[in-house]
Amino acid sequence: MEKALRNKKAIAFFVLPGLVWFAAIAIVPIFQSFGYSFLKWNGITKPEFVGLRNYMEIFKDALFYKAVGNSLLLAFASVFLQLPFSMLLALILAKGVKGENVYRTIFFIPVIISSTIIAQMWMKVYHPDYGLLNTFLRSIGLEGWQKQWLADDKWALVAVFVPMIWQYIGYHMLLFYSAAKGISPDIREAAKVDGASEVQIAFRIIIPMIVPMIKASVIFAIIGSLKSFDLIYILTKGGPLHATEVPTMLMYTEIFTSTRYGYASAMALLIIVECLIFTLLVQTVFGKISKRLD
Amino acid sequence: MKKIEPGNIIIQIFLIVFAAIQLFPLYWMITFSLKGNMEIFGGNVLGLPETWRFDNYTKVVEETKLVRYFINSIVVTGLTIFFTLLFSAMITYGIVRLKWKLSKAVYTLFLIGMMIPIHAVLLPLFLNLDPVLNSYVSLILPYTAFAMPLGILIMVGVLEGLPKELEEAAFIDGASIYKIFFHIILPLLTPALSTVAILTFLSSWNELMLAVTFISDSRFKTITTGVMELIGKYSTQWGPVGAGLVIATIPTLILYIALSENVQKSLAAGAVKG
Numbered sequence: 001m002e003k004a005l006r007n008k009k010a011i012a013f014f015v016l017p018g019l020v021w022f023a024a025i026a027i028v029p030i031f032q033s034f035g036y037s038f039l040k041w042n043g044i045t046k047p048e049f050v051g052l053r054n055y056m057e058i059f060k061d062a063l064f065y066k067a068v069g070n071s072l073l074l075a076f077a078s079v080f081l082q083l084p085f086s087m088l089l090a091l092i093l094a095k096g097v098k099g100e101n102v103y104r105t106i107f108f109i110p111v112i113i114s115s116t117i118i119a120q121m122w123m124k125v126y127h128p129d130y131g132l133l134n135t136f137l138r139s140i141g142l143e144g145w146q147k148q149w150l151a152d153d154k155w156a157l158v159a160v161f162v163p164m165i166w167q168y169i170g171y172h173m174l175l176f177y178s179a180a181k182g183i184s185p186d187i188r189e190a191a192k193v194d195g196a197s198e199v200q201i202a203f204r205i206i207i208p209m210i211v212p213m214i215k216a217s218v219i220f221a222i223i224g225s226l227k228s229f230d231l232i233y234i235l236t237k238g239g240p241l242h243a244t245e246v247p248t249m250l251m252y253t254e255i256f257t258s259t260r261y262g263y264a265s266a267m268a269l270l271i272i273v274e275c276l277i278f279t280l281l282v283q284t285v286f287g288k289i290s291k292r293l294d
Numbered sequence: 295m296k297k298i299e300p301g302n303i304i305i306q307i308f309l310i311v312f313a314a315i316q317l318f319p320l321y322w323m324i325t326f327s328l329k330g331n332m333e334i335f336g337g338n339v340l341g342l343p344e345t346w347r348f349d350n351y352t353k354v355v356e357e358t359k360l361v362r363y364f365i366n367s368i369v370v371t372g373l374t375i376f377f378t379l380l381f382s383a384m385i386t387y388g389i390v391r392l393k394w395k396l397s398k399a400v401y402t403l404f405l406i407g408m409m410i411p412i413h414a415v416l417l418p419l420f421l422n423l424d425p426v427l428n429s430y431v432s433l434i435l436p437y438t439a440f441a442m443p444l445g446i447l448i449m450v451g452v453l454e455g456l457p458k459e460l461e462e463a464a465f466i467d468g469a470s471i472y473k474i475f476f477h478i479i480l481p482l483l484t485p486a487l488s489t490v491a492i493l494t495f496l497s498s499w500n501e502l503m504l505a506v507t508f509i510s511d512s513r514f515k516t517i518t519t520g521v522m523e524l525i526g527k528y529s530t531q532w533g534p535v536g537a538g539l540v541i542a543t544i545p546t547l548i549l550y551i552a553l554s555e556n557v558q559k560s561l562a563a564g565a566v567k568g
Contacts, residue, residue: 001465005393010471014388018381018442019400025439026407029418036417043421089312092305099309105554106313109320112550112557114500116518117539120525121319124326124532130335132322170316171561178562216565227411230502234522248413255417256507268414275411 036265043261054266064267067238067245068274074161074246075225075278079218082165083172086217090176091202104177108170115167115230122163123235126150150236153243160235160244164228172217179213180206208293215286222278226271247271323543327351327536334532350533351541358527359512360538363520367499368545370430370516374437374498375491381438382445382490383483387475389446390453391461401450408443412436412503420507428511437498444564445490452486453479489560492553496561499546517542 004010037054041047058064089107093100110118125132126149134146149159183206191201207214229248232238238245238253247267254264326334327350328343338344354360385404389397419436426432460482461474469477480487505519515523524538550557 001462002393004465004471005391007471008394011388011392011394013472014384014392014475015400018385019403021377021381021435022404022407022439022442025419025436026410026415027403029415029422030410032418032422033414089309092309097302097305097309099306103309103313104558107316108554108558109316109550111561112496112546113320113543114502114518114546116500116502116521117323117543118319120521120535120539121323123525130532132339135339171565174558174562175565178559220565223411227413229413233502233506251413252416252503255420261417264417268417272411272414275409279409 033265033268036262037269039262039265041261042259044259047262050262054263055270057263058266058270063242063245063250064247066242067247067250070157070244071226071228071246073157074164074228075222077161077165078168078221078225082169083214083217083221086169086172087176087207087214089169089173090180091206093173094177094180094206095198104174107173110167110169111171111174113167116234118163118167119231119234122231123150126159126235151240153241156236156240156243160232163235164225164231167231168221168224172221175213175217176210179210183209211286211290211293215282218286219279219282222282223275226275226278247274320543323536323539326532327540329533329536331531331533347533350537354524354528354534354537354541357534358520358524358538359515360517360520360524360541362513363515363517364541366430366514367517370433370437371495371498373430373434374441375494377434377438378441378445378494379487379490382442382449383480383487384475385442386446386449386453386483387479390450391458391479392471401446404443404446408447410440412440416503416507419504423508427508428514430514432508433498433501433504433516436504437494437501441490441494441497444493448490448563449483449486452483456482488556489563492549492557492560493564495549496546496557 036047038049038051039047040050040053093104097103124130128134128146128148128151131149133149137143137145147155149155187205188201191205196204227248228246229252232244232246232249233252236244238249248271251264251267251271254260254267258264322340325341325343328346328348329338329350330345330347333339333344385400388394389401420427423432423435426435460478464474464478500518501516502518505516506522509515509519512523521535521538521542524535528534
């Protein structure tokens with residue numbers, strides 16, 4: 001058998017098709033992006049090598065800072081509002097309540113529905129004349145509070161963040177829940193016998209024990225925020241007056257509206273670098289937390 | 295008998311309210327897909343339809359290419375799942391069981407690949423795939439490529455835990471490596487295959503960025519981009535839009551209702567691995 005497992009033809013048969021496919025579609029383009037980022041190019045005229053000029057221009061671009069700022073704000077809201085709320089739900093469910101499985105299944109529904117559908121529904125919620133939100137405000141006598149939610153540059157950002165954060169509450173809840181369920185019930189029982197309250201059990205036992213999952217969740221929440229695109233693309237396309245601009249939306253506009261291929265590629269690489277930096281940052285912070293817990 | 299504590303009641307109320315919030319968009323979408331404008335725009339915003347307007351569905355099916363988009367999505371998603379499962383399983387076997395120098399390196403390459411955001415390669419892919427834009431291939435190629443790393447990661451974990459005795463016995467009985475893979479390994483990997491299939495289904499059925507960029511020919515549009523057309527076409531009639539949204543969501547909902555435990559487990563597994 002040893003010889004058969006070393007057979008070159010067999011190895012090629014099993015590995016090459018998938019590997020070539022993956023390398024051609026996922027790996028090679030990264031190097032291309034890197035190469036394009038040094039060009040001034042619109043896809044039609046001859047590309048011109050401009051060195052680091054695209055990067056320097058991005059760093060002077062107020063719109064880019066605004067987009068990054070918005071995505072960081074989303075990341076912040078996600079970590080400090082969405083995750084704690086998800087944790088609360090997970091802890092309640094994992095403790096064992098009546099209807100645990102039904103609730104978990106229902107809470108998770110928005111996660112599996114496509115962002116396109118979610119966005120379409122929220123457009124109807126925010127519709128200035130017939131939307132649920134304004135209809136509701138009218139019905140309780142707060143006509144003055146009605147807004148053109150997605151067209152008002154003061155409110156649009158909040159209006160797009162709400163569905164983005166809401167959609168994935170169930171996802172993080174599920175991650176925390178499955179981690180909390182992995183803790184042996186004996187530990188919980190022992191704490192109860194010692195007279196610990198549910199709140200103490202949550203903060204002293206469960207949360208410290210699921211720190212690895214919290215780390216994963218924080219990373220997903222931040223990376224997801226930095227790469228967010230779908231809901232913004234459908235709800236506002238970055239408008240009004242760039243109020244809801246995020247880096248991926250900006251990059252998309254640079255490619256398909258401005259056709260500044262070099263500039264957009266530099267932006268794509270900065271988005272990757274930003275994601276890597278934040279992943280490392282979270283890893284370091286959680287490394288410190290885990291050390292203190294031990 | 296258990297005492298009813300006030301704390302438990304508060305918790306139950308809280309859970310019920312949040313469950314209602316989570317279900318509300320779905321409820322609202324389904325009900326307004328069955329209403330006429332009069333009800334949606336004032337008469338009956340939240341309640342069940344007074345007159346059930348099933349013609350919203352016939353209307354959207356007859357007047358738009360929604361059925362076509364639906365079939366396109368099934369073709370793209372189906373083939374993506376097929377290729378992802380096949381190639382991920384083959385590479386997993388190659389990495390875990392076959393003996394060659396670069397197997398670790400190839401595995402690492404896929405692990406790194408998992409961190410690549412699809413956005414970062416949007417432009418080069420758009421340029422490279424130019425000859426096949428506006429075809430199923432232009433979506434199946436990237437969807438499969440980006441689904442493979444997680445598939446491989448999940449399957450490697452499973453295959454490493456399986457004993458080799460069965461394969462060795464089959465080999466002694468004269469089975470070839472290929473026969474062992476298709477007749478022993480694949481059946482053993484079934485639970486992992488179903489996890490990967492669920493994850494791949496959700497990511498490719500719901501994908502938006504590549505679908506809007508790579509397909510402009512309505513013959514090949516998928517359902518996610520298809521429903522976006524509805525807003526323009528029926529800007530003043532919400533009923534048919536709602537019907538379109540419901541149709542686009544049905545497969546996901548059926549999958550979820552039928553396999554909810556499995557879907558939840560798969561997503562949790564996908565996250566832990568990722």
